[in-house]
Amino acid sequence: MAKVFVVEDNPTIIKTIRTELAKWKHTIITVKDWDHVADEVEEADPDLILFDITLPTFDGFYWISAVRQITKAPIIVISAADIDSNIMHAIASGADDYIMKPFSTAVLLAKIQALLRRSQEPGNVDNLNWDTNDLNSLTNELTTPKGSVQLSPTESALLGVLITHLNQTVTKEQLLEWLWQGGKFLNDNTLNVNISRLRSKLATVNLNDNLRTERGIGYRLVTRHAK
Missing domain, CATH: 1.10.10.10 (Winged helix-like DNA-binding domain superfamily/Winged helix DNA-binding domain)
Structure with a gap:
C-alpha cells in the first residue's frame, strides 16, 4: 500500500483516481490550501505524486520544481495540455512520467505501479x-x-x-x-x-x-x- 498525493483541482478526476487506487489499498491525499502545496506535500511525505498542470494558483511546473527540492518521490504529470509542447518542460521541472487527459485508469495504474516498484524495490544490490x-x-x-x-x-x-x-x-x-x-x-x-x-x-x-x-x-x- 502506497501513499499518493494528488495535486488536482477537478473533483471528478480526483474521485476517479481515488476509486481506482482504493482497489489497490493505496491512500490518497489531496490539496487543502493551494497557496501551500509544497508544504502540504512535505508534511504528507507521499510515496508518489500526481500533478495537474493548470492549477488555481501557480501552475504545475512551478509546484513540481518546488516539490522536487523537498522530496525524491516519483512524480507523474496528468494534463490536458499538448504532450509534445509540455512534456519536456514537465520533466525538466522534475517529473518522471506523463499522461494525457482523458486517460485510461488502467494506463495510469500501470505507470504508478511501475514507478513505485522502481523507487521502493530497487533490488538486491543497494x-x-x-x-x-x-x-x-x-x-x-x-x-x-x-x-x-x-x-x-x-x-x-x-x-x-x-x-x-x-x-x-x-x-x-x-x-x-x-x-x-x-x-x-x-x-x-x-x-x-x-x-x-x-x-x-x-x-x-x-x-x-x-x-x-x-x-x-x-x-x-x-x-x-x-x-
Whole structure:
C-alpha cells in the first residue's frame, strides 16, 4: 500500500483516481490550501505524486520544481495540455512520467505501479560502482571524488542500468522495456529528456563525458580511460 498525493483541482478526476487506487489499498491525499502545496506535500511525505498542470494558483511546473527540492518521490504529470509542447518542460521541472487527459485508469495504474516498484524495490544490490563512483540505489545518491549528486528515481534507474552494462551500448528499446514497460504508454521524448537531465547532473561532477550517445542506437556509460 502506497501513499499518493494528488495535486488536482477537478473533483471528478480526483474521485476517479481515488476509486481506482482504493482497489489497490493505496491512500490518497489531496490539496487543502493551494497557496501551500509544497508544504502540504512535505508534511504528507507521499510515496508518489500526481500533478495537474493548470492549477488555481501557480501552475504545475512551478509546484513540481518546488516539490522536487523537498522530496525524491516519483512524480507523474496528468494534463490536458499538448504532450509534445509540455512534456519536456514537465520533466525538466522534475517529473518522471506523463499522461494525457482523458486517460485510461488502467494506463495510469500501470505507470504508478511501475514507478513505485522502481523507487521502493530497487533490488538486491543497494550500491553500484564504476571507477571511483558509487550509486546508492536506495537513496538515489551518486557519490564521486568531485562531490555528491542527488538523482531522481528515474535518473537513478537509468544510471543503474548503464552501470550494470558498463562500456556496452544499451539501446533505446531496451531502456524503454526495462524502465517504462516497453514504452507502450510513453512519448519518446521522455527518455531523451531524462538522459539529458542525467547528463546535466553528471556534468556537475565532471562525468558528463562518460555518458556517450550512440546516434540512432542508444547510450553507453564508459570507464575513465575508455575511448
